[in-house]
Each structure stands twice: as structure tokens, then as C-alpha cells.
Amino acid sequence: MTDETVSSDPAYLRRDVAAAQPAPITTRGPIAWVRQNLFSGWLSSILSVLSVLLLVWIVPDMFRFFVTNAVWSAPDGALCRAPGAGACWAFIERKIDFFRYGSYPESQHWRVDITLLFGAVLAARLLWPAERKSPLGRLGFILGVPLLMFMLIPGPSAIAREPEIELGILALGIGLAAVIEFTGLRTSLVALLFFVVYPIFVVLMLHGSRTFGLVQIDTNLWGGIFVSLLVATIGIVVSLPFGVLLALGRRSRLPFVRFFSVVFIEFVRGVPLITVLFMANTMLPLFVPDHLTPDRLLRPMIGVALFASAYMAEEIRGGLQAISKGQYEGAMALGLGYGQMMRLVVLPQALTLVIPGIVNIFIGLFKDTTLVAIVGVFDFLRTVDTARVDPAWSGPTISATGYAFAAMFYFVFCFGMSRYSLMMERRLSAGRRH
Numbered sequence: 001m002t003d004e005t006v007s008s009d010p011a012y013l014r015r016d017v018a019a020a021q022p023a024p025i026t027t028r029g030p031i032a033w034v035r036q037n038l039f040s041g042w043l044s045s046i047l048s049v050l051s052v053l054l055l056v057w058i059v060p061d062m063f064r065f066f067v068t069n070a071v072w073s074a075p076d077g078a079l080c081r082a083p084g085a086g087a088c089w090a091f092i093e094r095k096i097d098f099f100r101y102g103s104y105p106e107s108q109h110w111r112v113d114i115t116l117l118f119g120a121v122l123a124a125r126l127l128w129p130a131e132r133k134s135p136l137g138r139l140g141f142i143l144g145v146p147l148l149m150f151m152l153i154p155g156p157s158a159i160a161r162e163p164e165i166e167l168g169i170l171a172l173g174i175g176l177a178a179v180i181e182f183t184g185l186r187t188s189l190v191a192l193l194f195f196v197v198y199p200i201f202v203v204l205m206l207h208g209s210r211t212f213g214l215v216q217i218d219t220n221l222w223g224g225i226f227v228s229l230l231v232a233t234i235g236i237v238v239s240l241p242f243g244v245l246l247a248l249g250r251r252s253r254l255p256f257v258r259f260f261s262v263v264f265i266e267f268v269r270g271v272p273l274i275t276v277l278f279m280a281n282t283m284l285p286l287f288v289p290d291h292l293t294p295d296r297l298l299r300p301m302i303g304v305a306l307f308a309s310a311y312m313a314e315e316i317r318g319g320l321q322a323i324s325k326g327q328y329e330g331a332m333a334l335g336l337g338y339g340q341m342m343r344l345v346v347l348p349q350a351l352t353l354v355i356p357g358i359v360n361i362f363i364g365l366f367k368d369t370t371l372v373a374i375v376g377v378f379d380f381l382r383t384v385d386t387a388r389v390d391p392a393w394s395g396p397t398i399s400a401t402g403y404a405f406a407a408m409f410y411f412v413f414c415f416g417m418s419r420y421s422l423m424m425e426r427r428l429s430a431g432r433r434h
């Protein structure tokens with residue numbers, strides 16, 4: 001192109017590259033988020049405005065009740081019953097030990113604290129989103145926490161004098177050996193578990209707490225937050241593997257296994273949890289000898305775990321059905337057996353697909369632990385309900401404060417599980433994004 005041609009170009013033609021301009025402010029940042037999520041349409045705009053008006057109406061009164069006019073320190077409930085008094089946080093401060101431990105002896109609180117701290121550390125290490133998980137960490141949480149819990153919190157009992165219990169533990173060891181032999185899991189880790197950890201578990205379970213000189217504390221004195229966490233943890237830890245077995249059993253080609261799995265799942269899902277708790281608490285002792293009757297706290301724990309397992313099985317079965325047939329064929333083409341195929345190929349993908357449903361069951365299970373109070377177990381909500389009728393701390397604002405504190409407790413745990421599941425879902429689904 002000659003100079004004459006350039007000079008003859010019209011004036012409206014640009015001869016250099018224009019500088020990049022930022023995106024309009026309405027398409028980025030907080031304004032874009034508000035426009036997309038709160039005012040995307042006329043219905044969304046109306047609901048957003050009504051929600052803002054509702055918050056403007058109730059938030060100032062709630063702030064005055066819980067903060068400005070609240071009673072933070074008091075020897076009894078007299079100040080909380082005064083006209084214009086708000087939330088009675090002094091009630092929470094005075095009753096916090098009862099909320100945490102129930103009637104568990106104050107001199108023995110350290111046993112509960114050690115167990116909860118040990119379980120929290122192992123759970124945090126197990127749930128930390130690292131690339132590789134140590135098998136010893138999983139074994140420590142699955143075996144170490146129950147071992148410490150049954151040895152430390154209740155103290156010595158008559159378990160060592162019951163030959164049926166010793167025979168049951170021996171049968172459990174034989175069963176573990178059979179499973180190891182049948183599934184081909186003859187690795188150094190499994191050998192360590194069976195030949196080292198299991199004997200230590202047996203000795204400490206039968207004689208450990210008596211050897212260490214701990215006093216026995218009956219479960220009638222247990223209560224509060226640690227019982228709620230105990231019931232929820234046992235239910236979660238038991239329901240997931242048992243739910244996997246039930247889901248695989250329902251898809252099994254063996255008629256007896258499939259029939260048992262279907263009957264168990266449909267029966268449990270067909271009755272409310274409160275019925276299962278009443279059955280476990282009142283009917284179970286009628287079918288076993290008196291000296292083998294499960295403890296009054298163990299019965300609802302078993303009922304909760306079995307109830308959650310049935311729902312967990314159906315959730316996992318949905319994940320198994322979502323796995324394409326090619327995954328099974330590819331695993332079999334590599335020469336993997338049924339156990340290896342499920343453990344290495346199918347189940348990891350199926351569980352990843354149903355993470356939201358699994359966590360939803362866990363959250364529901366955690367909240368349903370409040371139902372154990374109906375069968376006489378002093379969970380956290382039952383301790384709040386009991387503490388509020390104390391004559392020294394009776395009053396409408398005191399009761400409201402206790403229930404608000406319980407609501408915050410359950411919300412923190414449930415919201416934490418929800419956020420964690422979303423994080424893990426994003427991490428585990430990253431490989432499937434296109």
C-alpha cells in the first residue's frame with residue numbers, strides 16, 4: 001500500500017489498534033452478582049425486595065434481644081426476668097458443663113475431653129483434602145476412636161466376666177480372618193491390623209479400663225453434647241459401610257443375599273425412626289438373655305445406625321446405577337476380580353456422584369439424634385429442656401436463650417458438613433469436567 005493510498009483513506013478508518021476497555025460495571029463484580037441473583041426477573045426482584053423488608057423489620061429487634069439488652073453475667077435468673085431484659089447468656093454460662101456432659105461426674109470430665117479431642121484430631125486429619133490418605137489414619141479413626149471410647153468413658157464393667165462376650169469377640173476375629181482370606185487382602189497393612197491391632201483391641205476391651213483403675217460410670221449419667229456427638233458419629237461411621245454392603249447385596253445375583261437386603265431396606269424405610277427407637281429400646285431386651293441385653297444407650301445407637309444404613313443403601317445404589325457398563329467391562333478386561341473392581345473402579349466413582357445425597361443423610365441423621373430423648377437418653381436438646389425448668393433460672397427469655405443456643409449448635413455442625421461436601425464435590429468432580 002502506497003503513501004497516496006494511506007493518505008486517501010477516509011478519516012473514519014482507524015489506523016492503529018484500539019486499547020482494551022474494561023467490561024461494563026453491570027457485568028462484573030458485586031453489581032453483576034446482585035443483578036444476576038437478586039434481580040434477574042420481575043418475580044426475583046419482588047422476592048428480593050420483600051426479603052430485604054423482612055430483614056429490616058426483624059434484625060434490629062433480634063440484635064437488641066441477643067446483644068444490646070442481653071444479660072451476660074448474673075448469679076441467678078432474677079436479672080433475666082426483669083422487664084426489658086433480653087437473652088440470658090448468663091444461663092448458658094452457668095449451665096454449659098451440664099450441656100456438655102449431662103450428669104457425668106465433674107471429676108471425670110477429662111475422660112470425655114480426651115476422647116472427643118482424640119476423635120476430632122483424627123477426623124480432621126482424615127477429612128483434610130490431601131492428595132493421599134494414610135491407611136493408618138483411617139484405621140486409627142475407625143478402630144482407635146471406638147476403642148478409646150468404650151474403654152475410657154464408661155470405665156470397667158462386667159464385660160470381662162461374660163463368656164458369651166469373649167466368644168463373640170473370638171468369633172469376630174475368625175470372621176475377619178475369613179474375610180481377609182476370601183477377598184485376598186493379604187497385605188502387610190492388613191496383617192498388622194489382624195495380628196497386632198486386633199489382639200490389643202481384645203485385651204483392652206475386656207480388661208483395659210479395669211487395669212488402669214478407672215471408676216465405672218453408668219450410662220444413666222451420660223448426657224449433653226458429647227452424647228449427641230457420640231450417637232451421630234456412630235450412626236455415620238456404621239451407616240456408610242453397612243449401606244455399601246446393602247446396596248451391593250441388593251444388586252447381587254445370589255437370591256438369599258438379594259432377598260435379605262431388599263427386605264431389610266424396605267422394612268426400615270417403611271417405618272419412622274421413632275418406631276425403630278422404641279423397638280430397639282423395649283422389644284430388643286425381650287429377645288436376648290438378661291445378661292446380654294444391650295445397654296440403654298447402645299440400643300438407640302444401634303437403631304439409629306441401622307435406620308440410616310437403609311437410606312444410605314438406596315443412595316449408593318443410585319450411584320452404582322449411574323456408572324456406565326463400560327466401567328465394569330474395562331475393569332474385568334484388566335483381570336480385576338469383583339472385590340477389586342468395586343473397590344478400585346466402581347465404588348469411588350459411584351460415591352463421588354452421590355456426595356450431596358450422602359451428606360444430606362448425614363445432616364438428617366445428626367438432627368435426628370434429638371429423637372433419642374424420647375426413649376430416655378439425655379442428648380443435648382434434652383439437657384437444655386431440663387436446665388430451663390430450674391426454678392432459679394426459670395423465665396421466658398431464659399427458655400428462648402437455651403433453644404437459640406441449641407439451634408446455633410446444630411446449625412454450625414450441619415452448615416459445616418454442607419460446606420465441606422460442596423468443597424469435596426468440586427475437587428472430586430474436577431476430573432470429569434469437559
